[in-house]
Amino acid sequence: MIKNFKWLLFASLAFVACNNDDEVTVDTTSSDGKPLTVGSAVVTKYIALGDSYAAGFSDNALFIEGQKGSYVNIIAQQFALAGGGEFKTPFMADNIGGLLLGGNVILGQRLFFNGAAPTPVTGRPSTEATTKLTGPFSNLGVPGAKSYHLVAPGYGNVAGIATGVANPYFARFATSASTTVVADAVAQDPTFFSLWIGGNDVLGYATSGGSGRNQTGNMNPATYASNDITDPAVFAGAYNGIVNAMTAKGAKGIVANLPYVTALPFFTTVPYNPVPLSAAAATQLSAGYAIYNAGLRTMVTNNLLTDAEANRRTIKFAAGANAVVIVDSYLTDRTAFGIPSLRQATAEDLMVLTSRTFIGTTVNNNPAAVNGVSVPLADQWVLSKDEVLEVKTATDAYNATIKSVADAKGLAFVELKGVTDQLANGGIIYNNYKVTSAFVTGGMFSLDGVHPSPRGYAIIANLFTGAINAKFGANFKNKDVSLYRILYPATL
Known part of the structure; x- marks a missing residue:
């Protein structure tokens, strides 16, 4: 008796469903379940x-x-x-x-x-x-x-x-x-x-x-x-x-x-300051740029550089992570006085992805000539x-x-x-x-x-x-x- 009751209930529900004029069809290919439409667009070609x-x-x-x-x-x-x-x-x-x-x-x-x-x-x-x-x-x-x-x-x-x-x-x-x-x-x-x-x-x-x-x-x-x-x-x-x-x-x-x-x-991807240095190495590298830094101060004394630009161009290293040294053609050109256009990078400069395998390499296997440190990075390695x-x-x-x-x-x-x-x-x-x-x-x-x-x-x-x-x-x-x-x- 119970089995028959369940069958009759199922049959009656199926009959109602088949005769329901408000039956909803969900379109699974659309964003809202309604029939898929291109609206006013024409996408045939x-x-x-x-x-x-x-x-x-x-x-x-x-x-x-x-x-x-x-x-x-x-x-x-x-x-x-x-x-x-x-x-x-x-x-x-x-x-x-x-x-x-x-x-x-x-x-x-x-x-x-x-x-x-x-x-x-x-x-x-x-x-x-x-x-x-x-x-x-x-x-x-x-x-x-x-x-x-x-x-x-x-x-x-x-x-x-x-x-x-x-x-x-x-x-x-x-x-x-x-x-x-x-x-x-x-x-x-x-x-x-x-x-x-x-x-x-x-x-x-x-x-x-x-x-x-x-x-x-x-x-x-x-x-x-x-x-x-x-x-x-x-x-x-x-x-x-x-x-x-x-x-x-x-x-x-x-x-x-x-x-x-x-x-x-x-x-x-490549940080502007990827150079880890000990205190001793930092002191040694800073000494290598002493003549350049002194030249910048001379430029200021002779009104050939502003004090602000000279400070921006001064290269200093310290223990820990250090910024790379770059060539920057947008600096005031003082090459006629023997002063190259160098500075250390900042967070506003972007190292290109290809520099990740170049920074830190040496020139002709010379341990004293390290790219990005003792040898400044050329323009191609950084978007200033x-x-x-x-x-x-x-x-x-x-x-x-x-x-x-x-x-x-x-x-x-x-x-x-x-x-x-x-x-x-x-x-x-x-x-x-x-x-x-x-x-x-x-x-x-x-x-x-x-x-x-x-x-x-x-x-x-x-x-x-x-x-x-x-x-x-x-x-x-x-x-x-x-x-x-x-x-x-x-x-x-």
Whole structure:
């Protein structure tokens, strides 16, 4: 009797459920459980424009698994759930990374963490820059591209790779030798686009320790070197041209602003004061700079230096951690009087990541000639306080352009600068995981100290889709970033 009662109860509940007009269906692919929608966006033909971040560059190389995990590929996977079409990527030939030009290696393989330090994986690159791929391609992210490169004819001309005029990555999939990245994008009649560009307009200058030139005031990018800062007006002209071309037929899109590259682990890992000294060693080293310090006081006496600058330039060592000695071209030039432009670094100066294996080494095995101590660090090893300011000033100008264009064109906008600032100042919590900008262990960045890790790219993708939801009324669900690894292993 009890068994029959339970069966009758179950049957009656099932009958009610089947006849309930208010039955709720939960869509697990959306952010709110309601049917997945793109809102007012149209994502049937999505084209991604950008640089190495869009391409999926990681661990100092571009390789297949990294490309699959790029933030734009993750976005395309979300779009596919709501009617998005095929998103085609110009994949590399292997997971080793690196590039060949005429059979010669021009870019090396990716890095992996061997438990002690980032190390190149075993193997030789097999991706030949002169081997053309069949497109067209949806992911037009080009590693190394600056803003004006996206509108530069011939940027994909194989013949110009050796001279630096063309880009070896774009040469693989450019539709012709004379085309531009934007022209190849527009030719596909996109209904939606993403654009994140401008980081490289200051990055080369920063990573080279400011050894390039600040080209503010120079409106001719054809005269720029790879390590120069792009003039903000040149950036604005290129950026407006890109967006105008992409929106000419009504396509909607999303853009992102630029972080201060100086918040990346490439610039925050090596301390300015990594020199441990005993009291005796400090006394000995200070004595070595006695003549230089005395010369500074002579300059003050003769009104050739201010007292404040002389104090800034005075080099002193003490027991404990000491700042490195650097060459600073922004100091008042008194080399004509035999006074070099030297000082000790401060917390406002940033040692580049590559200096970690250089500081403390000796010149020609001479124990008295120690780099960063008795031998000052050259410009390439440190981004000085004044150079940091140049980078930030240019970035602020670029970001003003990006926000203005986004507002004028009705584009979704991603505030990425603030996120990067948070990463460098304690980190952020995402899916109950804390990520920071700490080198190797932080979870956000890869082993080159500049490009994201797999998890970092997933977080960026979520920030983009979140902005798309807010602007266009879509309800894309965030990816669970815990499903994305922090670092790639040696073998893929």
